[in-house]
Amino acid sequence: MGNLWTEEQKQVIWLRNRNILVSAAAGSGKTAVLVERILQKITDREHPVDIDRLLIVTFTRAAAAEMRERIGLEIQKRLLADPDNENLQRQETLLFHAQITTIDSFCQSVLRTYFHLIDLDPAFSIVDEGEAKLLRRDTAEELLEEKYREGDTDFLQFVECFANGKNDENLIEMIWQVYEFSRSHPWPEEWLEECKKNYDIDTLEDLISSEWMKMICEQVDQTLNDLEMIRKEALKVANSPYGPWMYADALEQDGEILKQLSKGNDYAEYARRFLNIRKFAVLSRKKDEEVSDEKREQVKLLRDQIKKGIASLQEQYFYQSPQEMLEELKAGKVSAQMLLMLASEFGLRFTEKKRERNLLDFSDLEHLALQILVKKENGNMVPGEAALAFSKQFEEIMIDEYQDSNMVQELILTSISRCSMGQNNLFMVGDVKQSIYRFRLACPELFMEKYDTYTTEDSENQKIELHKNFRSRKEVLFDVNFIFRKIMHRNLGNVEYDDNAALYAGIEFPELVTNVEMDDLTAAKSPLSGSEILLFDADSVTETNAREAEARMIGGQIKAIVGRELVYDKESRHYRKAEYRDIVILLRSLSGWAEEFLAVLSDMGIPAYTGTRSGYFSALEVRTVLSFLRVLDNPRQDIPFTAVLTSPIGTFATEELAKIRTENPEVSYYEACRAYENAGSDGILREKLQKFFKVLEHFRSCVPYTPMHELLWKIYEETGYFDYVCAMPAGSQRKANLEMLAEKAAAYESTSYRGLFNFVRYIENLQKYEVDFGEASTIGEEENTVRIMSIHKSKGLEFPVVFVAGLGKAFNRQDARSTIAIHQNYGVGCDVVDPLLRTKAPTILKKAIQQILLTESLGEELRVLYVAVTRAKEKLYLSGSLKKMEDTLSKWSGGAGKKQLSYLEIKNAASMLEWILRSVLYEEGIQSEIPIRKYSVDDLYREKLDEENHGDTILQQFRDHLFEKEEGYAAFLAWMTQESAKIYPYEGRLEIQGKCSVSEIKRQSQIQEQKEESENQGIVLIKEPEDTATVPKFLEAKEEKSGAVKGTAMHHVMQRLDFTAADTVRQVEAQLLELQKKKQISEEEISLLNIPAIVHFFRTDIGKRAADAARRGQLYREKQFVIGVPASDIRPQWDKEEMVLVQGIIDAWFYEGDQIVLLDYKTDRVLKGQEQKLKDRYQAQLDYYAKALKQTTGHEVKEKIIYAFSLQEGIAL
16 A cells, blocks of 8 residues: 555545544555554654553454564654654664553553552462462352352252252353353443343233343344235235236235234233234245246245244243233243353352462453552543553553453543543544454443444544555455345344445456466466356265365365466566465365364365364373373273383283183272282283383372472373374374373473362363363474464454355354353343253243344354455455255245345255355346356265276276186286295395485484383384374364474574574564564564573584684575485494485584584473483484584684573584
């Protein structure tokens, strides 16, 4: 965009002294505009504002870091043009202390500053997620245990109604659910008390006048209006040429029914009319050969919608009389209010437990900050002294992603603004169409409230709308607008998708200029553009196979794009052939989909990357180590005990386990092993058990005094299991997983829990509550691969080619089926349970809340779909699978000709794909606004089957040719017999590799040493088959990065840093920002770095020597080499006459005089005093590096130095 701002963007940049709401559509450049507004404020010639006097609140830490970086780069750019500008120099200095932060970080700073106002220990810590789960469970169990002892009748009735009979899990979950929801309200205790009042209804008048009953009436009225629109549409078709005119009478009578039902003034009137509804007329059976069969069926389908709509309202709201509903509500009062009381008491106890440990969670940060900043006077909320101090400090409060704020955050930020003083200084930017964090209790209604009340004219509360999209081609935007004008309503999605909400192209992609001399770009007729729908006919396959088929359908399209189609490269400003990295596959949920897509794409030869966050606890090596820990804690657990015995740690065969069990069938397996150890019939097996128990007792003796992370490393190293998994298939992944487990153990040690028992419990709770870390990543996200990611993770990103996949997946309607239904405005809805009759039924309050939640959930799905389709820059693919494809397309046709789909059509849709197809299909499902490609099983698997059958075909041809004659077959058999008897004379050379890497040589050396050591200890390493356990489906949780990834990032940076300007943290950070700007490193890599450790390197002797060499121009980095060495140098048993090529990459080397100093960076975890271990591990590797340098330069290597970042020192070999 450069500085060619639109008029609306100029308003955002220059307007001052007012509250401003910026409604910024997808791709409208809101971040660029926000940065420019900040820059203009801090560089204003008349009234400059220091950047630390602005509070800039973003949604994530990554967004805050990006904002800080962009501002810093712009300041540096202006300083280059005006280096003597003192104000810019000052702003550059202040930038590092500026409040560019998340709401959580800001609240934390409030508490650290004003802790004394609420008697809080300022040394508090943020509770670890695993520890929070343990505390939560302990608190709930203690609460319920106490209530059981008290024996309160109401509590016991509550238990009788809602406990599942086996344990209290259901009760604990209900209590937690209510408590957690209450925390989204500024005053949780008050909200819980208000919820109780919903059940204090004694009369029919109280019931009918309640707010939630009025809401039911509004929904009924909306539905009846939609049904009347459907009836009119059916009547229009019936009266059209060749229409079923004989159905018109019945449709007229339907109109009378709808008219009578619509006259209700309140719930009681509606109920009376619905309970006395007359029957629908039967459609006429008159025959007329001129009537179109298609129109006849169309009218029947429309009339069925009317009848089903009425039946649905009856089932939902009018299934019994209002008096009976009142009695049910009274019957459920005791249990509902007991639940609310338990949630309140749980909250108090949970808070007390956290305070005892001086721990806070993120919700506590917000509520305690609110307690400091806001006080209540006569029922009104007014800013406190701390809030007034912040008001004076901050000239303006800028809130990014405002649509994702909740009520607590809104109150905090409003309290520190100057609005209460009559000076409006709030600047809010967001897009309600992209509010997709309802599961985090975001409240998009806050945005809409201001959107409806702020004016576009010059005023104290002004809104500015940014409609121009600077991301996507106009063809893509046209299709997006076409779909969302049909499906996004104000009552579904929180915004009316009209001309004000639509997207308009802000850029024109340049025309393709072909030049046959430069490239074969002319092979593509034109660059990618527009949208397509890909449909798979899933009639003959299971749900799992349908996912696989959809992945194959997308894979085929990717193959047709990469290397053939053209995309525009912003960096070079030219068209180029599409690469894998230009493509993303977006999924509503990765669970169950990402792994399937990844496997299929890999099978098709397409490199793909997924940030899947599940599978950690199901990884074989993790399960093995966790089983060993359980056995150390308590060996009398048969399943973990036998798991360890059959693992490489125990090395027992299944036949040996059977032999042990046969001689001792009646006792636990641990006791059976102990008995066999003393008196078993097999002496070798007895000895093996004795050695195993000796190892077990050794580690058990270490448990009381060894920290968990050290105990894990002790187990890894002394059993040889760590090296064993490194040698297994996917060894680097397995190694990273074990390193991550040790990192989590170190994190556990920082919690308030201690010891092995609690660590095992800690991990079990993480597994139980589906807090999976995801397998440690060993693949760089910057590689040339297709990305597979969730739609939520893609927010804020853009890609040339986007596949929105899995659109045929049915909506998750869990809210409508849960035990309790909770809503911010209408409280908590429960079932009414009769313990004697063992019956359960939802109260009318629960049904009402469920319908609201369903509507809000569908609105969220609409916004998620909007986020997905607006990621595409040049080409958008929408894919899904359908059962009975042709019939379904015909049934869903006609919407493309309408201005909007009806509320009922959108609400009753089963999937996003139904929304899309209803929007784009014209009559009869034949024509579509967006091109549709249809695929069958034969279409997708023909190529794969052809490949598999190709080899069989060739073999058959060979066989037919060879065996044409009987004597040919006999001669062939004789020849085969003769040849198979021969002995190959060079058998000993078969295992000699032609080429290998230094890393492979090092690893083979370590495995051999470990094998010898393990055999001496009686522990034999065996090769296990690849783990094929099914990966469980986990919810999203925090993704962890392994030591391998961190090490790669460190090497990547050390390769690119300027050694002559890296003496301080500030110098290194400045270099990193510049490298990121040049896209030589990623933001994710920077986040993994230990910058102080890098700076320390340059302050050591070896670092200073390397920097001096860099100044002389004699420092060389990342040198690749290939040298030939005798095979016997690698393995003594190999023939010395054979030559093996050895390849590797040297981290760094430099000249001192005419000799060479070799430097190798290592990020291995090494404890002080274990330097020799590092030397032994890498001696062979550095010897080859030295030999390579000697051969290629002709100079001697005088020093070989390993720099260990964990020890922060150089180690000479």
